[in-house]
Amino acid sequence: MKMDLPDNMQMPAASPEIFQQLGTLTRQLHDTLNMLGVLPGLKHTVDDLPDARSRLTYIATKTADAAEKVLNLVDKAKADQEHIASETRKLAKLIVADPVKAVASGAVMNFVQDVETTTHRVDGHLTDIMMAQDFHDLTGQVVAKVVKLANDLESQLVKLLVQAAPLEQAQKVEAALTAHGHGHGTPTVDGVILEGPVVDAEGRSDVVSNQGEVDDLLASLGF
Amino acid sequence: MSNPVDMKFLIVDDFSTMRRIVRGLLKEIGYINAEEAEDGAVALNMLKNGKFDFVVSDINMPNMNGFDLLKAIKADDALKHLPVLMVTAEARKEDIVLAAQTGAAGYIVKPFTKATLEEKVQKIMQKLAATA
Numbered sequence: 001m002k003m004d005l006p007d008n009m010q011m012p013a014a015s016p017e018i019f020q021q022l023g024t025l026t027r028q029l030h031d032t033l034n035m036l037g038v039l040p041g042l043k044h045t046v047d048d049l050p051d052a053r054s055r056l057t058y059i060a061t062k063t064a065d066a067a068e069k070v071l072n073l074v075d076k077a078k079a080d081q082e083h084i085a086s087e088t089r090k091l092a093k094l095i096v097a098d099p100v101k102a103v104a105s106g107a108v109m110n111f112v113q114d115v116e117t118t119t120h121r122v123d124g125h126l127t128d129i130m131m132a133q134d135f136h137d138l139t140g141q142v143v144a145k146v147v148k149l150a151n152d153l154e155s156q157l158v159k160l161l162v163q164a165a166p167l168e169q170a171q172k173v174e175a176a177l178t179a180h181g182h183g184h185g186t187p188t189v190d191g192v193i194l195e196g197p198v199v200d201a202e203g204r205s206d207v208v209s210n211q212g213e214v215d216d217l218l219a220s221l222g223f
Numbered sequence: 224m225s226n227p228v229d230m231k232f233l234i235v236d237d238f239s240t241m242r243r244i245v246r247g248l249l250k251e252i253g254y255i256n257a258e259e260a261e262d263g264a265v266a267l268n269m270l271k272n273g274k275f276d277f278v279v280s281d282i283n284m285p286n287m288n289g290f291d292l293l294k295a296i297k298a299d300d301a302l303k304h305l306p307v308l309m310v311t312a313e314a315r316k317e318d319i320v321l322a323a324q325t326g327a328a329g330y331i332v333k334p335f336t337k338a339t340l341e342e343k344v345q346k347i348m349q350k351l352a353a354t355a
Binding site: 217 | 241313315316339
């Protein structure tokens with residue numbers, strides 16, 4: 001979109017010399033950052049930002065799924081609970097009216113079987129609610145990765161700031177960074193960084209996407 | 224082999240939520256005797272100082288990860304008989320193969336179901352019974 005300017009404020013035509021000077025300055029800045037060792041690290045960190053977005057989306061999806069799953073299961077458990085309460089009230093009325101008939105008609109035994117079936121179902125709902133909490137572990141690992149990325153980005157930017165700041169200020173910043181203990185390690189196996197949950201398995205052939213694939217892989221290797 | 228019901232499990236995971244989930248599921252399956260450790264280093268110490276029959280371990284943990292714990296268990300004459308079931312979010316094929324080659328008795332990828340845990344535990348129990 002072209003910007004509208006008042007008639008008395010026409011954009012001056014940039015001379016080739018200005019472009020050349022800008023180009024030279026940009027090149028100098030690029031070379032200086034490279035020389036200071038800031039640019040490669042900063043570039044690497046910035047390259048990771050799209051991955052951070054995927055991870056945050058994964059967290060949002062996982063937590064939303066877990067919340068919905070738990071609420072649905074609670075609805076089911078409450079319905080089963082209400083069913084038991086309702087059947088109990090009905091049976092109580094039958095027993096008060098005619099205890100012998102309540103037993104002889106099978107109402108008591110039917111109730112007992114109904115309670116057993118329903119409580120078994122409620123127990124299943126409670127187990128599923130417990131399992132739904134696994135999002136804490138999975139998202140926690142992903143959050144740790146995003147926090148590490150934020151720390152890396154901060155470190156790179158602070159490093160840039162330190163290089164550009166007066167000596168006295170730079171020493172203060174470095175002392176503060178040391179006190180805050182920057183530079184936590186990442187879990188590795190034989191030097192390879194552990195990946196944690198796969199936030200997007202699409203198009204990847206190096207990961208499994210379900211337990212069936214784990215079993216198939218191990219079986220193919222004779223385990 | 225101990226009576227399965229009396230078998231003592233060690234659940235190793237840095238997330239307390241997951242430890243509780245695994246413990247709860249084991250209880251539902253019938254194994255009520257379990258203790259917990261928050262990383263491999265704590266787990267190894269507990270294994271060396273206590274009697275356990277089965278280890279369920281995560282991989283991605285601080286201090287000592289699950290692979291290093293598995294290696295340490297398999298390198299220790301007093302512990303190497305212990306079955307170690309890996310329960311982890313690490314889904315790379317190379318990790319799964321490495322776990323199997325290092326001596327893991329089973330590998331479950333998170334998120335998992337009660338049925339999967341039960342199947343793997345029972346399968347390992349059957350192997351233990353067959354070799355006892």
